[in-house]
Amino acid sequence: MGPTESILIEDMTWPEVEEAMDEGKRTIVFSVSSIEQHGPHLPLKMDTLAGDELSRRVAVELGDALVAPTVHTGCSSHHMDFPGTITVPTDLFMQLVTAHCRSFDHHGFEHIVIIATHGGNFAPLNAVVPDIARELDADIIPLADLNELMSLMNEGMQAAGVDYEEPVIHAGAAETAIVMAVAPELVREEELRAGFEGEVPVTRLLSEGFRSITDEGVLGDPREATADAGKAILEKLTEAMVARVEAER
Numbered sequence: 001m002g003p004t005e006s007i008l009i010e011d012m013t014w015p016e017v018e019e020a021m022d023e024g025k026r027t028i029v030f031s032v033s034s035i036e037q038h039g040p041h042l043p044l045k046m047d048t049l050a051g052d053e054l055s056r057r058v059a060v061e062l063g064d065a066l067v068a069p070t071v072h073t074g075c076s077s078h079h080m081d082f083p084g085t086i087t088v089p090t091d092l093f094m095q096l097v098t099a100h101c102r103s104f105d106h107h108g109f110e111h112i113v114i115i116a117t118h119g120g121n122f123a124p125l126n127a128v129v130p131d132i133a134r135e136l137d138a139d140i141i142p143l144a145d146l147n148e149l150m151s152l153m154n155e156g157m158q159a160a161g162v163d164y165e166e167p168v169i170h171a172g173a174a175e176t177a178i179v180m181a182v183a184p185e186l187v188r189e190e191e192l193r194a195g196f197e198g199e200v201p202v203t204r205l206l207s208e209g210f211r212s213i214t215d216e217g218v219l220g221d222p223r224e225a226t227a228d229a230g231k232a233i234l235e236k237l238t239e240a241m242v243a244r245v246e247a248e249r
């Protein structure tokens, strides 16, 4: 794909965005993610990397959509015991999402698809979307059901023949599989170790922080990950997200 054929608005010029919209690309897709710890084996940008990949895949499948840059900074206070994590207050996050949507609405996009890839962003995103939808002409389509996202990721693993399920997904097999599929050079293979395995309520992780459960910030066992499972997860998520958008717009 040459530079003028990109669907990433950050790589395009304004006349290219204008032309693409004139040709019917009136849906914009972006992800809200994070820069936060993902164990000793995955980079801090794990959720951002997944957001970039899913936004692009969903837009390509829709065929009439452009992609805006992923919002890197999310609500990650529950990971602040681990160096490098960045967190923003909930109200600032909601303002950031609102400002993005206002910008897209201003330019005439008719549908705004928001993909959440980081657990801490789901509640504030779902809280602010009704206000944004009331204010703007554009339709807001949030893809922000955390339980559905985690179920689909487990299903993706199974589809690739990995017989392993994670009740809560963070830095374990499913996320490691995604990085193996998209950017294998970023996986620290020598640091793959099992983290906390078992049931733990998401509410407790959010309130008490990950370090109260897992010393290294890992849930599940990343050694179960394979690149094929990562591909299967991304395909399953893309398919489900595209179906939701098609049904809603």
Ligand SMILES: [Zn+2]
Pocket: 038, 046, 047, 117, 118, 169, 170, 171, 175
């Ligand atoms: Zn993550």
